Amino acid sequence: MVSPAVELAGAELRRGPRTLWSQLDLQITPGEFVAVLGPNGSGKTTLLQVLLGLLPLSAGTVAVQGTAPRRGNPTVGYIPQQRALDPLTPLRGRDLVGLGLDGHRWGPGLSGRARRRERVHEALRQVDALEYADAPVGSLSGGEQQRLRVAQALVGDPSLLLADEPLLSLDLARQRAVVELVDRRRREHGTAVVFVTHELNPVLPVVDRVLYLVDGRFRVGTPEEVMTSENLSELYRTEVEVVRVRGRILVVGAEESPVHCVPDDAARPAAEVGAR
Numbered sequence: 001m002v003s004p005a006v007e008l009a010g011a012e013l014r015r016g017p018r019t020l021w022s023q024l025d026l027q028i029t030p031g032e033f034v035a036v037l038g039p040n041g042s043g044k045t046t047l048l049q050v051l052l053g054l055l056p057l058s059a060g061t062v063a064v065q066g067t068a069p070r071r072g073n074p075t076v077g078y079i080p081q082q083r084a085l086d087p088l089t090p091l092r093g094r095d096l097v098g099l100g101l102d103g104h105r106w107g108p109g110l111s112g113r114a115r116r117r118e119r120v121h122e123a124l125r126q127v128d129a130l131e132y133a134d135a136p137v138g139s140l141s142g143g144e145q146q147r148l149r150v151a152q153a154l155v156g157d158p159s160l161l162l163a164d165e166p167l168l169s170l171d172l173a174r175q176r177a178v179v180e181l182v183d184r185r186r187r188e189h190g191t192a193v194v195f196v197t198h199e200l201n202p203v204l205p206v207v208d209r210v211l212y213l214v215d216g217r218f219r220v221g222t223p224e225e226v227m228t229s230e231n232l233s234e235l236y237r238t239e240v241e242v243v244r245v246r247g248r249i250l251v252v253g254a255e256e257s258p259v260h261c262v263p264d265d266a267a268r269p270a271a272e273v274g275a276r
């Protein structure tokens with residue numbers, strides 16, 4: 001029997017006096033795409049840290065591919081939350097992506113090195129980054145750096161991909177390209193995906209389930225199940241309206257909602273709202 005990619009049971013995480021989430025039961029199967037939503041500080045990044053083996057749970061159990069999470073697991077790909085790289089970072093884009101490969105796997109011989117180069121080249125091509133692959137990473141724009149991070153996370157052919165707001169800084173076309181790339185990978189390679197995002201709409205066509213965290217409360221289910229006015233009003237403890245417009249989901253009334261309508265949006269055509 002294949003182990004779940006992720007299995008959380010009765011999971012609880014406390015930071016200082018706050019309980020970020022508790023009694024969280026979640027099984028993610030290979031190839032499943034789960035979006036994690038929630039306002040700032042709701043514990044989305046912290047969840048990824050637990051799955052990376054960087055933070056222990058305060059209660060409950062967690063397993064990644066059937067065993068306890070551990071740092072540096074080569075079968076787990078990670079796209080960290082974006083931070084601009086130091087302009088003096090002495091790496092080219094190609095080197096940064098190569099760091100995503102476990103050197104031992106390819107062996108020290110010539111064929112190992114050639115295979116490694118090929119893999120890096122292919123990962124760069126998939127995110128459309130070949131053009132700047134030899135430039136110093138610190139000289140690249142935020143979006144260009146972000147595409148390299150995506151390539152770095154995918155180059156090792158992970159069975160589980162943990163992505164922390166990977167669409168930040170990307171224009172709409174590049175957002176679509178990254179979502180399609182991740183979707184193709186999970187369909188063709190069975191990679192399970194945990195995708196933290198402030199914007200549900202760009203991933204809505206490919207998402208299997210949503211985990212929505214708000215101030216210690218959460219809902220898990222398909223977007224249809226979770227994204228209802230009733231659920232979000234309960235999570236935010238205020239009246240929230242969820243509206244569906246031309247295949248998009250708009251949330252009105254939850255100021256800190258990841259897919260909320262800000263006042264400026266009111267002036268734009270409804271179909272555009274939430275398109276950012």
Ligand SMILES: Nc1ncnc2c1ncn2[C@@H]1O[C@H](COP(=O)(O)OP(=O)(O)OP(=O)(O)O)[C@@H](O)[C@H]1O
Pocket residue numbers: 015016020038039040041042043044045046047
């Ligand atoms: N080392 C730490 N010690 C104590 N509290 C921490 C620590 N790191 C994070 N926190 C707190 O844990 C909470 C959850 O943080 P986390 O980064 O998981 O939120 P998030 O949902 O990813 O938010 P954002 O959308 O802003 O990225 C925050 O309130 C944060 O201040």
